[in-house]
Amino acid sequence: MSNDQTRSEGTPEASVEARLGELDDAYLQLLGSGQDLASDPFYNAFHNA
């Protein structure tokens, strides 16, 4: 399988970084930032299991 078709699809880095800068921490906290994922078995459950 080749990934070549998608390699150039990514949004330009400046755009990703700029949009990251517009986020606010309250929003990211709603999504779960700061949660202790490492204590959960699913943190380590890689791949098709």
Place this chain on the structure above:
Amino acid sequence: LVLELLVIQPTARCNLDCRYCYVPDRSDPTRLPTELLELLFRAVNRCKLASGQKDLRVLWHAGEPLAAGLDFYREAFDLIDGILDKRFNARHSIQTNATLITPAWCDFFRGRNVRIGVSLDGPREIHDANRKTRAGTGSFDAAMRGVKVLRAHGMVTSVLCVLTSENITRPDELFEFFVESGFRRVAFNVEEIEGPNLRSSLVGNEGDFAGPREQYRAFMGRTLQLNAAHGWPLTIRELASIAQRMKDRRNDTSFVPAIAEQQSGAILTMTRDGAVYSWSPELASGLPGALDRFSLGNIRDVQSLDDLLTTSRAREIQSEIDLGVAACRRRCAYFGVCGGGSPGNKFYEEGSFAATQTLKCSLQTQELTEVVLGAFAYARPDGSDPWSLGGPAFC
């Protein structure tokens, strides 16, 4: 650098025969001899890599780990406790299909403070499409019976759900099932190409990622929307993880996530025959016809784990992984929230650790980042309820 995770595959055997499983030889009943377990933990004790750490995370992964039997674990845990002798605080977890769980297992889990993750792909029809018994019947009822037993014993479990062509188009059904079934923490893996699973149902015959990208973005966007609209009942590993990386990157523009899978010795996996692997745990599945392709050696032959990490083979693999990460850094707009991806996925998809983009990172990093950024952008314009289910999808 520390030993972040020790993965032990006590058997490859599994009572199920899930279509997408990455472990070969799942009908092989061979079990890890406790002598090899003893050698492993004595080697951990002598390992310079782990000399500065107190916590040691141990993940029992197979096959079906419970297929090794309760007596095996009783003996194994006693042995490990005796060898580590309080030098390490070992924290054990098990990822199971839940079908073999009994009250006796729960007593053991509680007594030993073992954390349990259960593999469930959604409601019965969806779950049974891929997670079948060896007789070809569905495993949903047996898995949910196991979940019920766990809960009756006061155990909280998280869920690991593999996204396949069966369920990636059905986010509403999955969300409703996981919430109504009382789960609070869910992880969504995408079906990956690895080990004996040579193709992913997410990727069509044409082989490009455009279709799965679109499907994954729609799935995660809708799941985020549902979770928000219902008051955030689920912690979703992928969203929590990418949100933390985004936050770290926002706070420090030079931040790059540290990926344990890329670092020699940070994750070590031992299989039932004593072979030891580093980097991505699924490398223990080897290649068809070459199961030990990525083995660093056997625990029988070394005094310390450090001996396995300084071989020429280990250095060659690490060099190739480093090349791949460097290429990701140069090429990919999402490197700051990714860190360079999984070496295992790179090799299984592209035949080289020096490769860059994979199915997994296309979906679980690139598209996921766009979902999170897109949802925020949508939420801002007029200040109205940004999470309304009546509104347009984020993606």
